[in-house]
Amino acid sequence: MRGYAREASVALAIVLMMAVLALIAPGYFSRENLADLFLANMPVMVIALGMTLIILTGQIDISVGSVFAVCSVVAGVSARNGMPLVLCGLMACLLGTACGALNGALVGYLRVPSIVVTLATMVALRDGLRWQTQGAWVGNLPVNFQWLGLGQPIYTGLVVGIVVALVALVAWGLRYLRAGRMVFATGSNEQAARIVGIDTRRIVLAVFALTGALTGGAAMLNSVRFNQIPSNLGLGLEMKVIAAVAVGGATITGGAATVAGTVLGVILLGSIGTALTFLGVSATWEKAIQGGIILGAIALNLLGERREKHAATIEALAR
Amino acid sequence: MGLEALLPKGKALLPLLRAESICKNFAGVRALKSASLTLLRGEVHALIGENGAGKSTLTKVITGAISADSGVLEIDGRKVDDNSPGIARELGVAAIYQQPSLFLHLTVAENIALALEGGSGGWRVDWKARRRQAEELIGSLGARIDPLRLASSLSMAEQQIVEIAKALGAEAKILIMDEPTALLSDREVEPLFRLARRLREDGVGIIYISHRLEEIAAIADRITVMRDGETIACQDAATVDRAELIQLMVGRSVASVFPKREVAIGEVALEVRDLNYASAGLQGISFSVRSGEIFGLAGLVGSGRTELARVLFGLTPCVDGISVQGQAVRIDSPRDAIELGIGYVPEDRRQHGVILEMGIAKNVSLASLCAVSRWGWIDATKEFELAEGYRETLRIKAASVFVPAGTLSGGNQQKVALARWLAIRPRILILDEPTQGVDVGSKAEIHEFVVQLAEQGVAVVLISSELPEVLGMCDRIGVFHAGTLAGVLSREEATQEKILTLAFGHAVAGGQAA
Numbered sequence: 151m152r153g154y155a156r157e158a159s160v161a162l163a164i165v166l167m168m169a170v171l172a173l174i175a176p177g178y179f180s181r182e183n184l185a186d187l188f189l190a191n192m193p194v195m196v197i198a199l200g201m202t203l204i205i206l207t208g209q210i211d212i213s214v215g216s217v218f219a220v221c222s223v224v225a226g227v228s229a230r231n232g233m234p235l236v237l238c239g240l241m242a243c244l245l246g247t248a249c250g251a252l253n254g255a256l257v258g259y260l261r262v263p264s265i266v267v268t269l270a271t272m273v274a275l276r277d278g279l280r281w282q283t284q285g286a287w288v289g290n291l292p293v294n295f296q297w298l299g300l301g302q303p304i305y306t307g308l309v310v311g312i313v314v315a316l317v318a319l320v321a322w323g324l325r326y327l328r329a330g331r332m333v334f335a336t337g338s339n340e341q342a343a344r345i346v347g348i349d350t351r352r353i354v355l356a357v358f359a360l361t362g363a364l365t366g367g368a369a370m371l372n373s374v375r376f377n378q379i380p381s382n383l384g385l386g387l388e389m390k391v392i393a394a395v396a397v398g399g400a401t402i403t404g405g406a407a408t409v410a411g412t413v414l415g416v417i418l419l420g421s422i423g424t425a426l427t428f429l430g431v432s433a434t435w436e437k438a439i440q441g442g443i444i445l446g447a448i449a450l451n452l453l454g455e456r457r458e459k460h461a462a463t464i465e466a467l468a469r
Numbered sequence: 470m471g472l473e474a475l476l477p478k479g480k481a482l483l484p485l486l487r488a489e490s491i492c493k494n495f496a497g498v499r500a501l502k503s504a505s506l507t508l509l510r511g512e513v514h515a516l517i518g519e520n521g522a523g524k525s526t527l528t529k530v531i532t533g534a535i536s537a538d539s540g541v542l543e544i545d546g547r548k549v550d551d552n553s554p555g556i557a558r559e560l561g562v563a564a565i566y567q568q569p570s571l572f573l574h575l576t577v578a579e580n581i582a583l584a585l586e587g588g589s590g591g592w593r594v595d596w597k598a599r600r601r602q603a604e605e606l607i608g609s610l611g612a613r614i615d616p617l618r619l620a621s622s623l624s625m626a627e628q629q630i631v632e633i634a635k636a637l638g639a640e641a642k643i644l645i646m647d648e649p650t651a652l653l654s655d656r657e658v659e660p661l662f663r664l665a666r667r668l669r670e671d672g673v674g675i676i677y678i679s680h681r682l683e684e685i686a687a688i689a690d691r692i693t694v695m696r697d698g699e700t701i702a703c704q705d706a707a708t709v710d711r712a713e714l715i716q717l718m719v720g721r722s723v724a725s726v727f728p729k730r731e732v733a734i735g736e737v738a739l740e741v742r743d744l745n746y747a748s749a750g751l752q753g754i755s756f757s758v759r760s761g762e763i764f765g766l767a768g769l770v771g772s773g774r775t776e777l778a779r780v781l782f783g784l785t786p787c788v789d790g791i792s793v794q795g796q797a798v799r800i801d802s803p804r805d806a807i808e809l810g811i812g813y814v815p816e817d818r819r820q821h822g823v824i825l826e827m828g829i830a831k832n833v834s835l836a837s838l839c840a841v842s843r844w845g846w847i848d849a850t851k852e853f854e855l856a857e858g859y860r861e862t863l864r865i866k867a868a869s870v871f872v873p874a875g876t877l878s879g880g881n882q883q884k885v886a887l888a889r890w891l892a893i894r895p896r897i898l899i900l901d902e903p904t905q906g907v908d909v910g911s912k913a914e915i916h917e918f919v920v921q922l923a924e925q926g927v928a929v930v931l932i933s934s935e936l937p938e939v940l941g942m943c944d945r946i947g948v949f950h951a952g953t954l955a956g957v958l959s960r961e962e963a964t965q966e967k968i969l970t971l972a973f974g975h976a977v978a979g980g981q982a983a
Contacts, residue, residue, distance in 0.1 A: 328838045328845045335835060338824045345784065345813060345821055346836040346889070347804040405826055 156399030156450070160414040167418075167425055175428040183424070185306050189375065191420035193218060193384075195313055195413070196368040198391045199320045200250075200361025202412045205395050206324075207337040207357055208404025209257055209264035214365050214391055216275035217249045218384035221369035223279060226288035226379040229295045235374075242366040249275065250362020251355060258354030272388070279381055288379040295374060309371055316364070321409035333357060337404030394419050397443065419443070483546050485510050485674040486562075486643055491530055491540035493698075500526040501537070502698040508643060508674040513665060515677045515689035515706065519718055519969075521934065523698040524678050528645050531676075532564050533557035545642060563636030564645035569628035571620040577631055578603035578616035584635035606634040610664050626657035633664060644668065645676045650684060651771070662688055680769050682711050682973055694718055712966075715973070719936060719965035727941030728917045730924070734944070735760035737795065738928035739811075739897050741781070744790035749776040750952040754790075760896065763919065763929040765939040768949030768972045774932045775816055776952075778899050781930075782806045782813040793897065807836060809897075812890030816901040816932070818879070822886040825875030829867055830856035832874050832885050837892040859888035864914060880911025887918065898922060901932045916942060936965045950974045 171178045197214050204211050221242040228238045249271065256267040324330035335343040336350045343350050373379050396402065397419060398411030422443070423436050431439075486508040493501040504527045508514050516524050529535045530542065533552040542549045544560040571580050582599040603616035612630045620628065629649055636644055646665070650658045665675055665688060679685055685692060689706040694717040702717050740757040751773050758764040766774045780787045783800040791798055793809045800806050806813070815821035823832050833856040834841050841851040856870040863884045867877055874885050883903060890898060900919065904912040919942065923929055933939050939946055946958045948971035955971040 326847050326849070328842045328847055331831065331835070331838060331847060334827065334831075335824060338826050339820075341821045342824050343835075345782070345803055345815055347802070347807045348835075349802070349804065 157408060157411045157414055159450075160397060160399070160411065160418055164414065164418050164421075167422065171425055171428060178425065178428045187421060187424060189306065189309065191416060192309055192313060193368040193372050193387065194390050194394060194420060195416045196316060196371075197361065197365050197387070198394045198412050198416050199316055199409065200357070200364040201391050201395050202320070202398075202400060202407050202409060203324075203333055203357040204264075204361055205337075205392075205400045205402065206333050206404060206407045207354055208340070209354060209358075210392065210402070211250075211253060211264065211268045211358060211361055212388045212392070213249070213253060213268040213272040213275060214361065215384040215387035215389075216272045216279070217246055217362060217365045218369045218372075218387055219381065220249070220275050220279050221246050221366040222373045222379050222383050223283060223288055223381055225370050225373055226291060226295075229292055230288065230290055232292070235294060239367070239370040242370040243363050244366070246362040246364070246366025246369070247359050248362065250365070251359040253362070254355035254358025257358065258351035283381040285381060287381060289377070291377055291379070295377075305375070312371065317409060317413060324409060329353075329356070334405065337406075339405070390419065393440070484508060484543075485545055486531065486676075487541070487543040488527065488531065489541040491527065491542065492538045493526055493530065493535065494538055499698055501530070503700070504530075504540075504695065504698060505700045506676070506693055507703070508676060510642075510674055511669050511672045512690040513669055513675045513677050513688050515679065515685040515692040516695065517679070517682075517685065517692060517714065517718065518695035519934070519936070522695040522718070524695055525647065526698075527695070528564065528647060528676065528678070531557065531643075532562055532645065558639060561640060561642035562645070563639055563641035563643070564647060565629060565632040565636060565649055567648040567651045569625065569632050571623075571628055571631060573621035574619065576617050576619055577607070577614055577623070580620055580631060581606060581616075581635055581638055585638045602638070603634070606638050607631070610634060610637070611667060612660065612664070624657065626653050626661060629653070629661060630664065633668075637668075641673065643674050643676070645678070647678045648680065649677075650679065650681065658684070680973070682714060685714075686711070715966055715969045719969055727938075728913075728920050729763075729942055730920055732761045732920075732923045734762050735926055738793065739781075739930070740792045740795075741777075742790050742792070744777075744780070744787060746776075746780055746785070746787045749773070749780060749785050749787075751776055751780065752953045754954050756947050756954060756957060758897070758928040758930060760926045760928045761923050762945070763923050763931055763943045765943030765946040766930060766932045766949060767934075767936065767939045767946055767968050768955075770934060772949040772972065773952040774949050775901055777949075778813060778815075778901050778930070778932060781899060782811060807893055810893070810895050812836070812893055812895035812898045814883075814886050814890055814898070814900045814903055816905070818882055818886060818906070823874040823882050823889075826873055828871045828873055829860065829865065829877075829885055830870040833859055833870070833888045833892055836889050840892070855892060856888070859884075859891065863888055863891075863918060878908065878911075880907040880915075883907050883915065884911065887915065891922075895927060897928045897930070899930045899932070902934065903931070904933070904935070904938060936968055939963075939968070940965065948972050 177183070197218070201211060201214070224245055225238045225242040228241055229235065253264070253267050253271055256262045257264045324333065332343070332348045332353050335346070335348055336353045340350050394415035395407065395412050396415070398408070398413070398415030400407030400411065419440060422440060426436050426439065427433060484507045486506065488504065488506045491501050491504045501523045504523055506516065506527065516527070518524050526535070530537045530552070533554045533556055536552060542552060544557070544562065547560065549556060549560070572583070578599045581603045585602070600616050607614050607616070607630065610630060610633060614623065614627055614630065620631065623631065633644070649661060653661065669675060677685070677689060686706065691703060692706050692709060692714065693703045694701045694714065696718060736759060737757045738760040742755050744754040745752055754777060756764070766777070768774050776785070779785045781791065781800065783802045783806045786801040789797065789799070791800060793811070798809060800809065819825065824835070830852050834852045838847065841848055841855055853870060859865065860867065860870055865881050865884045865888070867881060874882055877885065887903070904915055907915065919929055919931065931939070931942055940963055944960050946963050946968065948955050948958065948968050950972055951974065955974065958967055
């Protein structure tokens with residue numbers, strides 16, 4: 151079993167970055183900047199929780215960006231048509247769940263590779279939305295839509311509370327719930343999991359559906375911040391999410407990932423862009439540096455896996 | 470050929486291959502103790518022995534896939550000290566296996582070309598030459614396969630022929646055929662034999678491994694028998710009969726003592742009546758196991774024992790024919806089986822058994838999560854106590870129950886797998902090769918636990934390829950042959966010879982027909 155070396159190294163990277171920032175650009179730690187940063191990265195954080203579960207089962211979901219956009223637009227349109235805010239939120243969550251469940255059913259029961267399934271839903275949802283909205287943004291939102299959004303200090307506090315609760319819930323569930331144990335077993339060794347009576351298909355369906363629900367929730371929380379909802383929301387969101395989970399030490403082949411790692415991954419990748427700006431590095435370099443960090447993280451992971459596999463082969467040969 | 474006639478006679482008779490006193494240890498397990506084999510030019514040399522006798526290990530030493538710890542290996546009169554797949558190929562060693570290893574999406578010609586050119590083909594593909602080459606090679610085997618067909622469109626037998634063409638193209642002098650007919654139908658075997666005879670006439674030496682004794686009688690010139698990693702005998706095929714061969718394969722004294730005790734036999738716990746399952750290759754299987762009884766399933770690898778276990782455990786669900794405790798049941802999933810009180814310790818521990826990354830405690834509780842949790846919430850204390858209890862009773866050697874199962878020895882991993890199924894308090898326990906790759910000490914302990922389980926009234930189905938284990942542990946023994954139960958022997962009447970005779974598909978006098 152891997153220790154917490156990966157989490158520690160990501161944490162160390164964050165600390166180093168913060169130290170440099172504290173010395174050179176203490177403005178980074180202003181209340182407004184931190185709040186902005188947090189809110190901007192909130193969707194990534196929430197969705198990454200679900201993605202951690204999906205990657206734990208050895209699957210992947212690249213449709214979350216499109217699902218995010220669809221849920222945001224649908225929530226906005228419903229609000230404009232006079233639906234109460236709570237119902238809008240619920241609807242976004244349900245819609246997300248439905249999209250996730252569709253992905254999960256195709257992957258779990260029909261055994262279509264998840265990359266294919268979610269690539270298809272990613273494109274279908276994104277282009278369906280473009281066709282439906284003709285690229286128009288959702289404006290004319292009712293005043294009450296932003297009752298806790300725009301400029302309300304309580305909003306930040308509320309979102310912090312929700313995110314912290316969700317993180318704690320998923321971490322706790324993975325550790326102490328029977329379902330959490332089944333997710334680990336499915337990802338570590340599907341054959342063995344099946345033999346102990348775990349319905350691995352249902353587990354796969356469940357993690358996709360849960361990720362969909364989280365995506366819908368994040369979409370709702372995010373859209374109340376603005377007075378318009380762009381229909382091209384969430385472009386590239388899936389990559390940010392997957393990168394954060396991968397940097398956090400998750401094994402893409404399944405069976406190994408921690409919520410703590412994912413949180414650290416989101417913090418590192420989410421803050422590095424602004425940090426570079428504060429440090430005066432040209433914005434053109436931002437993406438390149440991010441890519442470098444992701445590559446480094448994945449290479450580290452693969453090296454570790456290979457070492458494990460090597461040991462396993464030697465042992466298998468010895469039988 | 471002409472050249473050989475000019476050589477002095479002694480030179481021509483020089484063996485193609487001489488392996489002598491080959492030893493090989495795998496992490497303390499002796500796979501080969503002292504294996505010897507001499508292969509002459511132009512002979513078909515059969516290599517036989519029980520599962521695990523060391524046949525495959527010996528051929529791997531010859532092909533250079535693994536290196537021997539000690540012993541002498543001479544190929545074509547040249548002493549080979551540091552054999553490797555490359556060296557062996559250069560010296561003319563080629564092998565074909567049970568499962569052909571063609572690239573299914575490429576054509577026959579491309580498959581052959583890839584084998585021959587390796588990485589050295591030049592930058593331009595000469596399609597015509599490739600095709601010609603394939604045609605010539607296959608033609609020289611007396612077969613006719615269009616070189617432009619995709620490998621995936623070929624039958625198993627045709628694929629084997631292409632494999633042989635690959636070997637020939639590499640100018641093999643020594644051809645190892647490891648159970649080449651295992652996946653072929655009887656009709657497909659004959660062309661393969663014709664081919665083998667043709668190669669023999671051309672002076673190729675063939676090492677032929679098979680479990681089918683009829684085949685060996687039909688094709689072999691000489692027969693080497695292996696047992697427990699040693700070469701027991703090398704006989705002229707013409708002078709040896711089947712009974713003698715079986716005797717040679719098994720004739721060992723039972724080395725270990727088994728803890729089998731008399732147990733009061735109870736009600737019928739598991740009954741299988743006329744179970745047919747074509748896609749798993751099972752046909753007309755009937756038997757019953759009573760509680761307290763240990764029912765052995767013997768037979769060759771692939772004869773249907775594991776397939777039956779998977780059916781009984783709902784991994785390949787079967788419509789009907791199974792009853793548990795007198796009630797006809799449908800077992801559609803492992804969940805169903807577990808609810809009926811059936812436990813299953815699968816054959817391949819690393820692949821299907823323990824989850825290596827997980828700790829012992831998590832592994833132990835995995836099949837009985839409901840018992841250690843309430844409202845879906847796992848009670849860590851209960852889980853710990855459960856695992857700790859089994860760690861003590863099964864004497865699992867580990868620093869704590871939180872150690873990942875992957876770090877344990879094979880024997881201790883197997884005990885963890887066993888503990889997982891004991892935790893569901895099974896009424897029926899299916900054990901598939903429970904002591905394979907397990908050290909002697911743990912093996913004896915596992916035997917003892919199995920007997921204790923029987924004493925507690927569990928009906929045990931014990932699948933094992935190790936005849937002494939089956940003979941020493943079981944009350945009755947069912948012997949599989951080609952997907953059917955060839956016979957059921959009682960503890961008193963069972964002998965190694967009788968089991969093997971049934972396993973090789975012959976009737977046994979006195980054995981009760983199943």
